[in-house]
Amino acid sequence: MPPVMLRTEALTKGFTLHLQGGLHIPVLGGIALAVAAGECVALGGPSGAGKSTLLRCLYGTYRTEGGRILVRHRGAFLDLAAADPRAILAVRAETLGYVSQFLRVVPRVPAVTIVAEAAIARGMAAEAAREHAAALLLRLGVPSRLHGLPPATFSGGEQQRVNLARGFIADHPILLLDEPTASLDAANRDAVLGLIREAKARGAAIVTIMHDTAARDAVADRLFPVPPLQDAA
Amino acid sequence: MTVDTLLSARGLRLSFGAIPALAGVDVDLWPGEILAVVGESGSGKTTLLNVLCGRLAPDGGAVWYRDPSGRLADVHAMPAPTLRQLHRSDWGFVRQDPRESLRMGVSAGGNVGERLMAAGARHYGQIRATATEWLMRVEIDPARIDDLPRSFSGGMLQRLQIARTLATHPRLVFMDEPTGGLDVSVQARLLDLIRGLVRDLGIASVLVTHDLAVARLLAQRIAVMQRGLVVETGLTDQVLDDPRHPYTQLLVSSVLQA
Amino acid sequence: MKGYNFAYLDEQTKRMIRRAILKAVAIPGHQIPFGAREMPLPYGWGTGGIQVTAAILGADDVLKVIDQGADDTTNAVSIRRFFAATAGVRTTTRTAEASVIQTRHRIPETPLTEAQILVYQVPQPEPLYRLEPSRSETTQMHALADYGAMHVKLYEDIARWGQVAISYDYPVMVAGRYLTSPSPIPAFDNPKLHRMPALQLFGAGREKRIYAIPPYTDVRSLDFDDHPFAPPHARGACALCGATDAYLDEVVIDDRGRRMFVCSDTDHCATRRDAGHLGAEGVAP
Numbered sequence: 001m002p003p004v005m006l007r008t009e010a011l012t013k014g015f016t017l018h019l020q021g022g023l024h025i026p027v028l029g030g031i032a033l034a035v036a037a038g039e040c041v042a043l044g045g046p047s048g049a050g051k052s053t054l055l056r057c058l059y060g061t062y063r064t065e066g067g068r069i070l071v072r073h074r075g076a077f078l079d080l081a082a083a084d085p086r087a088i089l090a091v092r093a094e095t096l097g098y099v100s101q102f103l104r105v106v107p108r109v110p111a112v113t114i115v116a117e118a119a120i121a122r123g124m125a126a127e128a129a130r131e132h133a134a135a136l137l138l139r140l141g142v143p144s145r146l147h148g149l150p151p152a153t154f155s156g157g158e159q160q161r162v163n164l165a166r167g168f169i170a171d172h173p174i175l176l177l178d179e180p181t182a183s184l185d186a187a188n189r190d191a192v193l194g195l196i197r198e199a200k201a202r203g204a205a206i207v208t209i210m211h212d213t214a215a216r217d218a219v220a221d222r223l224f225p226v227p228p229l230q231d232a233a
Numbered sequence: 234m235t236v237d238t239l240l241s242a243r244g245l246r247l248s249f250g251a252i253p254a255l256a257g258v259d260v261d262l263w264p265g266e267i268l269a270v271v272g273e274s275g276s277g278k279t280t281l282l283n284v285l286c287g288r289l290a291p292d293g294g295a296v297w298y299r300d301p302s303g304r305l306a307d308v309h310a311m312p313a314p315t316l317r318q319l320h321r322s323d324w325g326f327v328r329q330d331p332r333e334s335l336r337m338g339v340s341a342g343g344n345v346g347e348r349l350m351a352a353g354a355r356h357y358g359q360i361r362a363t364a365t366e367w368l369m370r371v372e373i374d375p376a377r378i379d380d381l382p383r384s385f386s387g388g389m390l391q392r393l394q395i396a397r398t399l400a401t402h403p404r405l406v407f408m409d410e411p412t413g414g415l416d417v418s419v420q421a422r423l424l425d426l427i428r429g430l431v432r433d434l435g436i437a438s439v440l441v442t443h444d445l446a447v448a449r450l451l452a453q454r455i456a457v458m459q460r461g462l463v464v465e466t467g468l469t470d471q472v473l474d475d476p477r478h479p480y481t482q483l484l485v486s487s488v489l490q491a
Numbered sequence: 492m493k494g495y496n497f498a499y500l501d502e503q504t505k506r507m508i509r510r511a512i513l514k515a516v517a518i519p520g521h522q523i524p525f526g527a528r529e530m531p532l533p534y535g536w537g538t539g540g541i542q543v544t545a546a547i548l549g550a551d552d553v554l555k556v557i558d559q560g561a562d563d564t565t566n567a568v569s570i571r572r573f574f575a576a577t578a579g580v581r582t583t584t585r586t587a588e589a590s591v592i593q594t595r596h597r598i599p600e601t602p603l604t605e606a607q608i609l610v611y612q613v614p615q616p617e618p619l620y621r622l623e624p625s626r627s628e629t630t631q632m633h634a635l636a637d638y639g640a641m642h643v644k645l646y647e648d649i650a651r652w653g654q655v656a657i658s659y660d661y662p663v664m665v666a667g668r669y670l671t672s673p674s675p676i677p678a679f680d681n682p683k684l685h686r687m688p689a690l691q692l693f694g695a696g697r698e699k700r701i702y703a704i705p706p707y708t709d710v711r712s713l714d715f716d717d718h719p720f721a722p723p724h725a726r727g728a729c730a731l732c733g734a735t736d737a738y739l740d741e742v743v744i745d746d747r748g749r750r751m752f753v754c755s756d757t758d759h760c761a762t763r764r765d766a767g768h769l770g771a772e773g774v775a776p
Contacts, residue, residue: 015475016477017482018478018483019482019483056474056475060468060471061468061474062471062474063467063477085453085468085471086263086266089453106425106428106450107422108421108422109425313635314634314635314636317635317637318635336640336643339643342646342650343643343646343650346646347643348639350642350646351637351639351642352639355642355714356715356716357649357715357716357717357718358717361650378650379651
């Protein structure tokens with residue numbers, strides 16, 4: 001049995017909207033998810049069920065209301081829900097990778113540097129990181145002539161591929177992928193699926209949201225249904 | 234406070250007359266980290282900055298700084314020469330209006346060189362070489378090294394202030410609205426520059442800003458201030474993407490999306 | 492002279508000034524405030540120097556007064572007469588014979604000895620005055636030895652002119668601690684400040700400050716390692732005595748722009764001519 005890399009226990013998350021009279025909207029309740037090394041779990045459930053919310057909780061962006069998020073970090077489980085900010089930053093640097101749906105553009109920084117920075121942050125030498133970044137961008141169909149340009153002026157698809165390259169380059173043991181194949185053509189989608197397979201092969205635990213069922217079936221080992229809480233209540 | 238905390242404040246209180254500018258504020262800063270202090274005008278963030286750097290004495294509470302040898306020093310109890318020595322070597326202060334910290338009647342090179350000379354540099358050629366290198370780092374044409382700042386644009390002035398501040402490789406830089414008075418296009422360039430320099434030099438910073446986008450781009454952590462209190466702190470993405478305090482929610486929802 | 496106390500000032504005032512002088516000697520280069528009195532000559536004519544001289548003068552002293560090196564200018568003559576009249580001390584123009592020398596803007600060329608005291612008339616005692624107009628700020632800068640700004644001034648000079656463009660009142664560090672104005676002596680004279688055997692006292696009447704450089708104190712002119720302090724020398728020789736190593740005044744001698752150099756130190760020049768040194772236009776005295 002490959003070891004469990006990520007596990008949630010009774011994870012609960014809701015939002016209190018103070019600007020609307022303190023209205024409380026529960027989104028996740030009692031989520032128990034476990035992902036093993038080399039396993040790819042796709043989050044399922046209807047739109048609005050809280051798939052993205054769960055993914056953001058797993059990354060530590062959304063602070064939970066209850067339960068634990070256990071991440072295998074430096075050989076031991078660490079509860080992300082109770083960790084202090086610096087511990088979360090360390091987990092993100094070494095263990096936990098996240099590819100959001102949209103690239104948050106940094107002005108004036110060339111695409112290849114944005115990608116390489118993620119590898120440098122994990123300790124790769126600067127020159128090696130740049131070469132690796134360029135290769136990864138090419139593989140994702142971002143032509144060399146764009147590597148030296150800041151992605152602010154790129155198309156949505158190109159930006160998404162820069163984002164993916166940045167997410168995959170650091171070889172994090174755990175990867176969270178939010179719609180990694182959306183807005184990609186067939187060739188680039190296959191390139192991304194190839195990267196996911198390679199990540200699984202090296203033992204990465206992956207949690208993903210994919211609406212494209214064909215792509216999902218190609219890489220996901222199982223589906224984890226996120227129950228819509230409002231309906232259940 | 235942990236063994237490697239660079240700057241630590243506990244229970245800071247300061248009132249101006251009946252108005253509490255700080256009503257019990259705790260701050261921790263670790264080496265190499267940028268903490269953004271956000272909040273609207275009058276929330277106490279600039280007062281906090283001035284108290285943290287020792288310029289303004291608090292009514293209560295204490296600020297501790299860990300010097301390069303690892304000793305903790307009470308910023309408000311240290312003798313004036315020690316504090317001034319910190320301010321011209323280990324620390325830096327970047328103001329919103331660069332005219333307040335630059336010497337407007339002294340050339341760009343002289344401005345960058347001043348902190349070096351205050352730190353004991355006595356070789357003209359080396360001071361000039363260092364100044365040239367810093368002008369290039371902040372993207373000012375080194376041919377302008379002997380020009381007076383008067384002839385510089387607002388963005389150039391701010392970059393010159395940054396070069397002047399960072400030339401002695403401080404470990405801790407206090408920044409008060411560093412992109413405040415600048416055009417948006419100039420702001421982006423400056424932000425990117427600060428981001429790169431701070432990362433390359435491993436500088437820790439307390440950054441006061443009312444601009445959440447600036448905080449998002451530069452800071453790892455955010456402290457939200459309202460009426461002299463820190464009402465919410467956390468990682469930048471936690472506070473901006475999942476704001477929990479009513480005031481933070483108001484602040485985040487008030488930002489115009491471009 | 493009837494109706495006056497010895498050396499014009501009353502004894503209480505002299506004591507107060509002596510206390511300031513003792514303090515100044517104890518903290519070389521540090522400016523000590525004192526209660527400067529109204530003197531019977533205008534500010535800028537040496538009211539500070541004359542009070543210091545009055546406070547230290549004894550009946551046995553021999554006084555020499557120079558103005559820009561010369562014993563025979565109005566200011567020097569007046570002050571010399573003043574003390575001859577109010578203290579009855581002997582006066583001289585010979586540097587070697589004097590026990591107290593009051594000076595405006597020069598150090599005599601003849602090396603001084605431990606038996607002599609040099610009193611400077613100082614118009615502006617604050618060396619940072621041109622860089623920082625606030626007194627309270629300069630006081631802090633002195634307290635914290637925060638002299639980066641002064642080096643910035645030197646840096647600016649080299650950047651602009653290729654050299655430090657200060658020809659007089661060139662700032663010095665006294666005993667490695669206080670930045671000090673050497674009163675407006677020419678930079679040429681600065682090396683004489685260093686480890687001088689004579690006690691040097693500085694009095695600023697209008698600014699009400701006294702400071703001192705005790706005998707054999709280190710006095711370093713500010714500079715850079717790669718631009719060391721180099722006092723300027725006149726390109727010429729004294730037309731009267733032929734001296735090339737003394738401080739020379741340039742004098743225009745007709746309306747066609749002809750000019751000549753002469754020693755600024757009149758006693759030095761005369762002593763050399765006595766000894767047989769003659770310049771291009773010199774005659775034995």
